[in-house]
Amino acid sequence: xxxxxxxxxxxxxxxxxxxxxxxxxxxxxxxxxxxxxxxxxxxxxxxxxxxxxxxxxxxxxxxxxxxxxxxxxxxxxxxxxxxxxxxxxxxxxxxxxxxxxxxxxxxxxxxxxxxxxxxxxxxxxxxxxxxxxxxxxxxxxxxxxxxxxxxxxxxxxxxxxxxxxxxxxxxxxxxxxxxxxxxxxxxxxxxxxxxxxxxxxxxxxxxxxxxxxxxxxxxxxxxxxxxxxxxxxxxxxxxxxxxxxxxxxxxxxxxxxxxxxxxxxxx
Amino acid sequence: xxxxxxxxxxxxxxxxxxxxxxxxxxxxxxxxxxxxxxxxxxxxxxxxxxxxxxxxxxxxxxxxxxxxxxxxxxxxxxxxxxxxxxxxxxxxxxxxxxxxxxxxxxxxxxxxxxxxxxxxxxxxxxxxxxxxxxxxxxxxxxxxxxxxxxxxxxxxxxxxxxxxxxxxxxxxxxxxxxxxxxxxxxxxxxxxxxxxxxxxxxxxxxxxxxxxxxxxxxxxxxxxxxxxxxxxxxxxxxxxxxxxxxxxxxxxxxxxxxxxxxxxxxxxxxxxxxxxxxxxxxxxxxxxxxxxxxxxxxxxxxxxxxxxxxxxxxxxxxxxxxxxxxxxxxxxxxxxxxxxxxxxxxxxxxxxxxxxxxxxxxxxxxxxxxxxxxxxx
Ligand SMILES: [Zn+2]
Numbered sequence: 297x298x299x300x301x302x303x304x305x306x307x308x309x310x311x312x313x314x315x316x317x318x319x320x321x322x323x324x325x326x327x328x329x330x331x332x333x334x335x336x337x338x339x340x341x342x343x344x345x346x347x348x349x350x351x352x353x354x355x356x357x358x359x360x361x362x363x364x365x366x367x368x369x370x371x372x373x374x375x376x377x378x379x380x381x382x383x384x385x386x387x388x389x390x391x392x393x394x395x396x397x398x399x400x401x402x403x404x405x406x407x408x409x410x411x412x413x414x415x416x417x418x419x420x421x422x423x424x425x426x427x428x429x430x431x432x433x434x435x436x437x438x439x440x441x442x443x444x445x446x447x448x449x450x451x452x453x454x455x456x457x458x459x460x461x462x463x464x465x466x467x468x469x470x471x472x473x474x475x476x477x478x479x480x481x482x483x484x485x486x487x488x489x490x491x492x493x494x495x496x497x498x499x500x501x502x503x504x505x506x507x508x509x510x511x512x513x514x515x516x517x518x519x520x521x522x523x524x525x526x527x528x529x530x531x532x533x534x535x536x537x538x539x540x541x542x543x544x545x546x547x548x549x550x551x552x553x554x555x556x557x558x559x560x561x562x563x
Numbered sequence: 564x565x566x567x568x569x570x571x572x573x574x575x576x577x578x579x580x581x582x583x584x585x586x587x588x589x590x591x592x593x594x595x596x597x598x599x600x601x602x603x604x605x606x607x608x609x610x611x612x613x614x615x616x617x618x619x620x621x622x623x624x625x626x627x628x629x630x631x632x633x634x635x636x637x638x639x640x641x642x643x644x645x646x647x648x649x650x651x652x653x654x655x656x657x658x659x660x661x662x663x664x665x666x667x668x669x670x671x672x673x674x675x676x677x678x679x680x681x682x683x684x685x686x687x688x689x690x691x692x693x694x695x696x697x698x699x700x701x702x703x704x705x706x707x708x709x710x711x712x713x714x715x716x717x718x719x720x721x722x723x724x725x726x727x728x729x730x731x732x733x734x735x736x737x738x739x740x741x742x743x744x745x746x747x748x749x750x751x752x753x754x755x756x757x758x759x760x761x762x763x764x765x766x767x768x769x770x771x772x773x774x775x776x777x778x779x780x781x782x783x784x785x786x787x788x789x790x791x792x793x794x795x796x797x798x799x800x801x802x803x804x805x806x807x808x809x810x811x812x813x814x815x816x817x818x819x820x821x822x823x824x825x826x827x828x829x830x831x832x833x834x835x836x837x838x839x840x841x842x843x844x845x846x847x848x849x850x851x852x853x854x855x856x857x858x859x860x861x862x863x864x865x866x867x868x869x870x871x872x873x874x875x876x877x878x879x880x881x882x883x884x885x886x887x888x889x890x891x892x893x894x895x896x897x898x899x900x901x902x903x904x905x906x907x908x909x910x911x912x913x914x915x916x917x918x919x920x921x922x923x924x925x926x927x928x929x930x931x932x933x934x935x936x937x938x939x940x
Contacts, residue, residue, distance in 0.1 A: 451806060
């Protein structure tokens with residue numbers, strides 16, 4: 297460990313879950329996991345790909361797809377402006393990245409959602425990329441691995457966003473009919489329209505510890521039912537207890553676990 | 564009309580006959596005033612015996628033109644109000660007016676029977692069908708029993724089970740969509756509402772029997788979509804279909820539900836807008852003043868649409884039907900752009916043209932047939 301006094305400010309941060317001061321380099325080494333409490337931080341899509349794929353094997357498809365703002369949506373700021381800000385903030389064009397990669401030597405089609413980009417909400421681009429990933433998995437006869445994280449359908453694209461749920465589910469029906477393997481890795485948060493479409497349709501559903509998973513927002517449920525929500529409601533553990541998750545896998549084990557499942561399925 | 568001037572009661576006093584017993588919406592205030600004027604005329608006739616038929620006739624015509632004006636210019640928020648009108652015909656009404664020989668089927672074979680979605684064998688036109696519709700309930704007791712049409716996972720699983728039954732016996736599926744959203748609750752999450760809706764979307768995309776879905780009132784979010792992956796999707800003229808309720812959208816984006824009118828506009832949730840966006844195939848017209856003013860007329864329109872759609876869908880071979888459904892869903896609402904792909908396509912076209920020119924030049928030189936000669940020869 298480096299001497300605490302010798303470390304410039306900014307290299308230490310307080311863990312949002314346990315409150316401990318943690319050395320950022322340590323957290324990074326643990327793939328964004330707190331060394332004190334194992335809290336799995338949200339990570340952006342590029343970092344996630346670095347964590348999952350064999351070095352320098354990721355080959356991205358459909359890199360520049362962007363929304364045409366079909367609704368000309370404007371709330372407090374125009375949607376076009378919001379997109380520009382998100383693009384400037386993240387350096388990404390949209391909330392999902394797809395491509396081909398190797399995971400422990402096994403070739404896969406990999407899709408990764410980016411919770412840093414409008415909370416990875418799904419509009420026409422995320423829907424299209426998810427569909428293209430599924431189609432490519434059929435074409436190349438490769439397993440499809442998708443890391444989900446999303447606040448749900450993107451309100452600023454209205455019914456266009458809603459339609460993407462049907463579109464992705466239909467593409468996955470075709471992948472299934474072709475005998476393709478589809479592995480979902482649900483990460484924090486996997487909710488709303490993404491949860492009610494492609495995130496719930498995996499042949500295998502893996503989830504990171506304590507990831508929030510659910511359809512309706514907890515506040516909405518609380519207001520509707522007027523009751524206290526049970527402890528641990530809508531976590532990965534809750535979803536596993538109720539039969540909707542196959543395995544909870546710590547981030548450090550994801551590569552091994554995915555490779556193992558691919559081998560079991562003979563893909 | 565004989566009783567335009569009011570009905571005479573046994574005791575000789577005259578009471579005003581209301582035009583109808585419609586519950587008026589806020590934006591319909593001008594109609595309330597006209598109706599009030601007519602009532603006053605009738606009362607005046609009762610007291611003075613002065614003939615008021617001409618005046619009443621004039622007022623009635625004013626009523627009709629006002630109604631028409633209001634309904635041809637509905638704002639998106641007004642459309643939402645009409646779609647949620649307490650007297651708007653529901654699935655249970657259409658089960659009486661459009662469908663015959665209705666044989667309700669219950670239960671998801673797993674957890675229970677959700678009253679928020681009704682599933683039934685029925686006949687419509689010359690077709691035997693499986694009809695599946697959200698049930699909002701007619702009175703408060705029914706509404707509470709079916710959670711105001713907000714279905715739990717067991718509702719969607721019941722729907723899918725009955726769709727599979729329909730597939731097995733070659734019956735087309737007719738879905739009537741009318742829900743605010745899927746039920747947001749603890750039990751709903753525990754039993755996997757996400758999984759239930761997702762599974763419906765996937766299985767409806769490959770169900771080997773025709774599916775027709777019609778949004779009859781509210782098309783709210785995933786709860787609506789869970790019954791709306793189909794070969795033909797239509798909306799009633801004054802229904803709406805949206806990713807989120809205007810209230811919910813306003814609360815999130817404007818931080819106050821008061822902005823629901825703005826949200827309703829921004830979300831483009833009317834049948835006109837959805838047609839324009841290509842999110843639906845057809846719009847089924849409603850009588851002037853909305854479905855609740857003439858339930859028989861709107862039922863006839865619905866029946867015509869369902870029967871017409873089934874007639875043409877049943878002519879298709881099943882593999883073609885399913886392939887076309889999937890292609891339709893694939894192309895729907897593809898509102899994205901890719902400068903790189905446009906550039907690549909342009910370059911590919913240029914290259915193709917260059918190759919063709921080169922081949923035609925070389926074939927001319929070598930004296931072989933050019934493409935044109937081949938075609939004409
Ligand atoms: Zn911690």
